[in-house]
Amino acid sequence: MAQPENLLYSKEHEWVKIEGDNAVVGITDYAQNSLGDIVYVELPRVGKQIEQFGNVGVVESVKAVSDLFTPIGGEVLEINDALENDPASVNRDPYGAGWLFKVKLADANEKNNLLSPADYDKIATE
Amino acid sequence: MYTPHTQADIRAMLDAIGVGSLDELLAVPDAVALKAELDVVPALPEYQIARRFDRFAAKNTGVDAISFLGAGAYRHYTPPAIATLAMRGEFLTAYTPYQAEVSQGYLQAIYEWQSYICLLTGMDIANASVYDGATALAEGAIMAINANGRKRLLVSRAIHPNYRAVLKTYCDGLDVEIDEIALAPDGTTDFAALKAAVATKAYAAVALQSPNFFGNIDTLDADALAAVRESGTVPIAVIAEAMALAALATPASWGAEIVVGEAQSFGVALAYGGPYVGFIASTKEHMRRIPGRLVGKSVDNAGRTAYVLTLQAREQHIRRERATSNICTNQAHCALIATIYLALMGKTGLRDVAALNLERSRELATAVSSLKGVDLKFHAPFFNEIVVDVHQPAGAVLAKLQERNILGGVDLGRYYPELSTCILMNATELTSSGEIEALTTALSEVVHVHANV
Amino acid sequence: MSTQTSNELGTNAAPPLIFELGQEGRANRYVEEGKPLEQFLPKVLLRDDLPLPDNSELDVVRHFTKLSQRTFGIDLGFYPLGSCTMKYNPRINDAMAARGEFAQLHPYTPDEFSQGALQVMYELERSLASLFGMAAFSLNPSAGAHAELAALLIAKKYFKDRGEPHRDKVIVPDTAHGTNPASAAMCGFKVISLPSDERGRVSVEEIKKVLGPDTAVCMMTNPNTLGLFEDHIHEIAAAVHDVGGLMYYDGANANAIMGNVRPGDMGFDLMHLNTHKTFTIPHGGGGAGHGPVGVAAHLVEYLPTPVVRAVPSGNTKTSNGRPVAPSDAMTFSLDFDRPKSIGPMRSFWSNFAHAVRALAYMYANGADGLKKVSQLAVLNANYVRVKVADFLETPYPEICRHEFVASAQELKKATGVKALDIAKALLDHGMMAPTMYFPLIVPECLMIEPTETESKETLDHFVEVLRGIVETARKEPETVMAAPVNTVVGRVDETRAARQPDLKWEPVSA
Known part of the structure; x- marks a missing residue:
């Protein structure tokens, strides 16, 4: 299964989309599929400084809970408030309406620690 | 006992398994094999078990005494219909309702319990119960710590001493510090001290009990609540006498975000301390931090109303070391008893009981304080307990009352050295005028005798 | 008042909530009438309203009796819930x-x-x-x-x-x-x-x-x-x-x-x-x-x-x-x-x-009786284990103690029927499901603990029911996946319960 080409990925199944100095973060289609019906997402507070690959929240499905690791470090600019009432959008549209949070990048070089679509595809199709 | 196996069954089953004997089936390495002689109570036929317990029962003479004991465990009337219903085998012998399809009745009862607790406290959500009032306080405090990340708690010294002791046991494990707020002269919490303390913004939560351990109504006023909110501290209300909820302004109305308490008063037997039933209720904001089980209303695959345990991802069996609590077994059966009690009493019955508690405790207060050498220690508005100062060691006075078959109350010196001449006395709807008279007669003799020594 | 009669004999609908029954003033006289609360405390310390239902004792007895009939306990049937020791509770x-x-x-x-x-x-x-x-x-x-x-x-x-x-x-x-x-x-x-x-x-x-x-x-x-x-x-x-x-x-x-x-x-x-x-x-x-x-x-x-x-x-x-x-x-x-x-x-x-x-x-029991309790608990578990091994994988095929684990992994690969489906099918036969998906290291795990208070006949019956479910799974898996059908409700929508939590009854606002 091909992964969206405009994104970078982490081994923990998060994606990041770099837009200038900022980035948008979410979980991959593979991740939402293996978690099942997502019922709640706990996100970091706006304004919080987060470190690349640090634990910043949790994703809960009906019968599982999984730590959320940020693929990129920086300051949290915005979180997807809509998830509070509609966590299912992470299942429906993980790369669109189901985005999680936006970050002001601390260090643009951190993207070098991430996986390309092709490399992530190897993990996700194992 | 209670094993249905015949010798023929055992033989046939061993043959099916392919082993020669039960000993072979349970073989263990010699290094750990049992070598000691076991010293366990002897086996008795059932009728003799009852006789053995007759003997124990006869030595519990406290149940025949006139009692003014309260202090977190209360004598209230319990209609026999409660036992008839709660002791039905379907309820009694069920496990936790993980299999919703065959547990709809119990799940609905717990949903009703959660609803009752919300109605009584004014809170948004309530859990399916915790062990008791003290552990409810500990778990509620952990919720607050998880909410704002502060590792320090502020608790009123007018909270039940046992609850504070249990909180300390838990906090020793969590490496959380506890500071206590002093008492004001009227037997409520010192709000000036409270306001100064929360202003440091060091505390995860501030906990107050109302009615407090001394029976006094002890709630945040608007000024104190503003200071608590301003400091980002979570206000926790502690309820040790749930019957008061039927009369007093709800904890929600005076600003509590988390309400923890004990519901023994709702039909649960005194039973020398347990099992009782704790509850935790909170505002919506704390929903994902609430420990223990929650029952939710949903639908089944045919669209029928169906109840189910929900938000289980908070719990230990899924989250393991990251769970909000380690709680597994709770107090479902006691919660069921309390739910049946509340259903039977209803709004009218519950109001009546609350009014009778207010009335009888005032009768008690008037009667004892009219005695020479006996005074009420505090003069704040109270629910059904009073602090009686006998101006001499309370323990000695209580011992003299015991000789007259009266359990006069709890010696406060046990928990508050400065109150060693004070007795905590309780009156409920079951306290009769005759019992109050017996107490005052005895007390006047006892106090008088002591005063002359 | 149709909501109050929705649990007539012959229907499986959930009884109305206790809050949907009753009339204010339909009080049971368990204690004397109390005086107005304002006689004892200033109004500012009292609550405004106590929005609880007043029900007759008969209505309460019927309500909770109905709820008990919608609840399964040991008293109703076999309860092989692993690690929970659901044995007979002597009265x-x-x-x-x-x-x-x-x-x-x-x-x-x-x-x-x-x-x-x-x-x-x-x-x-x-x-x-x-x-x-x-x-x-x-x-x-x-x-x-x-x-x-x-x-x-x-x-x-x-x-x-x-x-x-x-x-x-x-x-x-x-x-x-x-x-x-x-x-x-x-x-x-x-x-x-x-x-x-x-x-x-x-x-x-x-x-x-x-x-x-x-x-x-x-x-x-x-x-x-x-x-x-x-x-x-x-x-x-x-x-x-x-x-x-x-x-x-x-x-x-x-x-x-x-x-x-x-x-x-x-x-x-x-x-x-x-x-x-x-x-x-x-x-x-x-x-x-x-x-x-x-x-x-x-x-x-x-x-x-x-x-x-x-x-x-x-x-x-x-x-x-x-x-x-x-x-x-x-x-x-x-x-x-x-x-x-x-x-x-x-x-x-x-x-x-x-x-x-x-x-x-x-x-x-005394010491000897308790020893026998453990011996027979182990006997029962091993007896069921060897019988179940005929038709389900038992990943650790050796003498067990009071419980054992079976796995539906092979069955799931062959038919799509999971441990959960087997568990739900057992409910249709008047038995509790075993513990499922625990311990975590055994895939599609069914953890079975019969306890010592169950007779050989009960165990034999359980084994035959389980065998029948596995056989059905191989022939018509969708039948097992649809279970339970004999219970008062079918499988409950847990996702809806968790996404839109409804955790209490609320008074209809006037």
Whole structure:
């Protein structure tokens, strides 16, 4: 299964989309599929400084809970408030309406620690 | 006992398994094999078990005494219909309702319990119960710590001493510090001290009990609540006498975000301390931090109303070391008893009981304080307990009352050295005028005798 | 009023909520009428409204009777729930606990007025200590997980007193109950999960790799949750003790070992019991439980308070000169004055009514009877295991203890039918489902614990029902996947329950 080409990925199944100095973060289609019906997402507070690959929240499905690791470090600019009432959008549209949070990048070089679509595809199709 | 196996069954089953004997089936390495002689109570036929317990029962003479004991465990009337219903085998012998399809009745009862607790406290959500009032306080405090990340708690010294002791046991494990707020002269919490303390913004939560351990109504006023909110501290209300909820302004109305308490008063037997039933209720904001089980209303695959345990991802069996609590077994059966009690009493019955508690405790207060050498220690508005100062060691006075078959109350010196001449006395709807008279007669003799020594 | 009659005979619809019944003023006269509250307290201290329903006693009796009929307990059928020990709950236990002399005894009753209650606690405590090879127990904790927390708090305090507060690692096998890591985390310990070996056990070599000067406690249950006896337990205990750590025994599986092997003899320093499992206290739909915590001699001072203290009273003969039982010649008190104790775990002394039940069960059995209980529990589990192995995988095909695990993994690959589907199909046959998906290391796990109170006929019937379900799964899997169909509701929409939580009834706003 091909992964969206405009994104970078982490081994923990998060994606990041770099837009200038900022980035948008979410979980991959593979991740939402293996978690099942997502019922709640706990996100970091706006304004919080987060470190690349640090634990910043949790994703809960009906019968599982999984730590959320940020693929990129920086300051949290915005979180997807809509998830509070509609966590299912992470299942429906993980790369669109189901985005999680936006970050002001601390260090643009951190993207070098991430996986390309092709490399992530190897993990996700194992 | 209670094993249905015949010798023929055992033989046939061993043959099916392919082993020669039960000993072979349970073989263990010699290094750990049992070598000691076991010293366990002897086996008795059932009728003799009852006789053995007759003997124990006869030595519990406290149940025949006139009692003014309260202090977190209360004598209230319990209609026999409660036992008839709660002791039905379907309820009694069920496990936790993980299999919703065959547990709809119990799940609905717990949903009703959660609803009752919300109605009584004014809170948004309530859990399916915790062990008791003290552990409810500990778990509620952990919720607050998880909410704002502060590792320090502020608790009123007018909270039940046992609850504070249990909180300390838990906090020793969590490496959380506890500071206590002093008492004001009227037997409520010192709000000036409270306001100064929360202003440091060091505390995860501030906990107050109302009615407090001394029976006094002890709630945040608007000024104190503003200071608590301003400091980002979570206000926790502690309820040790749930019957008061039927009369007093709800904890929600005076600003509590988390309400923890004990519901023994709702039909649960005194039973020398347990099992009782704790509850935790909170505002919506704390929903994902609430420990223990929650029952939710949903639908089944045919669209029928169906109840189910929900938000289980908070719990230990899924989250393991990251769970909000380690709680597994709770107090479902006691919660069921309390739910049946509340259903039977209803709004009218519950109001009546609350009014009778207010009335009888005032009768008690008037009667004892009219005695020479006996005074009420505090003069704040109270629910059904009073602090009686006998101006001499309370323990000695209580011992003299015991000789007259009266359990006069709890010696406060046990928990508050400065109150060693004070007795905590309780009156409920079951306290009769005759019992109050017996107490005052005895007390006047006892106090008088002591005063002359 | 149609909502009030929606549970007519012949319909399966949920009864209306208690809040949807009743009329204000339909009061039951249990107590006298009370005076207006304003006579006693200023209005500002009183609540505005008390929005609870008033129901007649008959309506309440019918409501909860209907709810009971929609609830499945041991009294209705076989309950093979692994690790939960759902055995018959003898009624004498409840009859003893309900006696007024116990049920109406106030916890602050002075010791001299509650000697009978204290004697019950003393006899139970002494019997448990002997049966499990511990120096002493405290009956204070309220349930298994609560006792587990008490035990870890004891360990924490013990190491602190010894000047070893740096010991912060707790070793937990991957087969452990979920409460083990959760309790460890509540004491600030870091959890090290230990993989099981191919025999489903903790290997001595593996555990030695993680042991060190930072080891605090190793938490194990034996037999483990696969139902297997950890036959190297004494070597494991020696290795843990060699590095200065403590051994903790999770007593959830104690029904397998009575009169056979004792945690104390296996090298455990701390343990808990779930007397609501092993000693037939009814589970009551999920509590109240009862969780005595036991310790070896070097940890007795740390037990939670209070503990029952006994001193000889001198009355060793009855009035007609016959010798009395040893405990009848004692005077008892509650001991709160224990400076090294971790403190109390709960509001009052113990779940005392459950101590009464557990002791009544002890008296029904004695030491020999309890040994037989464990033997027959193991017999029943092995009997079912060999029969089930005909048609389901049993990943550990050897003698088990009181429970065993089967796996539906092969069945799932072949048919799509999962362990969950099998479990739900059992409900259609008037049986409780086994524990599923636990322990976590066995895929599509069904964990089966028949207990000793079930007859061979019941076990044979269960096996045949299970066999029929597996056969159906191979022929028409969709039938099994649709189960249950004979229950009052079908599978419940858990996703909806979690996404849109509806956790209480709310009054319709006027």
